[in-house]
Amino acid sequence: MDDLDRQILNILRRDSRTPYTEIADRVGTSEGTVRNRVERMLDEGVIERFTLATRTGNIKAMVEVSVAVDVDTTVVSERMAEWPEVDFVWQVSGEEDVVLVVDAADTAAVNDLITQARELDEVKSTKTRLILDERIG
Amino acid sequence: MDDLDRQILNILRRDSRTPYTEIADRVGTSEGTVRNRVERMLDEGVIERFTLATRTGNIKAMVEVSVAVDVDTTVVSERMAEWPEVDFVWQVSGEEDVVLVVDAADTAAVNDLITQARELDEVKSTKTRLILDERIG
């Protein structure tokens, strides 16, 4: 992981379809070098995957979920990851145990999702934050 | 947004470099249809961007930041988005105002980042959660 790797990642984070040739021009190297480095970073797991950011609805939100002490949070996480509005699920340290990142049609859909979460026996409480703006690092 | 769109998105979410021809085969349509739909979803903003998920360090964490009331959180967000460990920055509703998602080499690097945040005049307090596991919805 040197500075050239970081430059390549910064370009790909903003648009992962940027051609190797264009990346090479912008960072001042050859297409082959960019390709070799991207492949190396994939092998090493530095690049976990090529993906996309979507906004199918009008609301993005974080839902912090407290899970009962005697419950395996992994099982709860897996279940919630299946819900269609859920983009990803984090198991976290701290006051709450699980954080959902959701992309929902509207506030009503967020509410439905929270209700659905609270109806699970394993869930003690939830705290929701709307995501008002996202900036890429 | 019909079922075909959702199928295309599901494939691209797992690997956004999947060729249109392969997606077409898997969902049972033509390359042109897939391409047109992806372009339409880009235009509509359903696909926000093609990006990648990285893990450059060993630690992922969420840092919830409270900002002083008289401060424009956008300015603080922009500044923090520049920090190399920061993957993205959300402005959120709720108790805290800004959430950083960071990917750092180790706990010491997370600590340095928190210190750096707390040294800003605009920052009142921070609360950090380690991300122990991530699951894709």
Added chain:
DNA sequence: TATGAAAGACTAACTAA
């Protein structure tokens, strides 16, 4: 939906550190 041209990615052989 089909097809050909253009763009991009991949292979492999080579060079340099």
Added chain:
DNA sequence: TTAGTTAGTCTTTCATA
């Protein structure tokens, strides 16, 4: 031995009909 370069080939994309 590892990283980088380059030329030739193959694949994908894109525009047009």
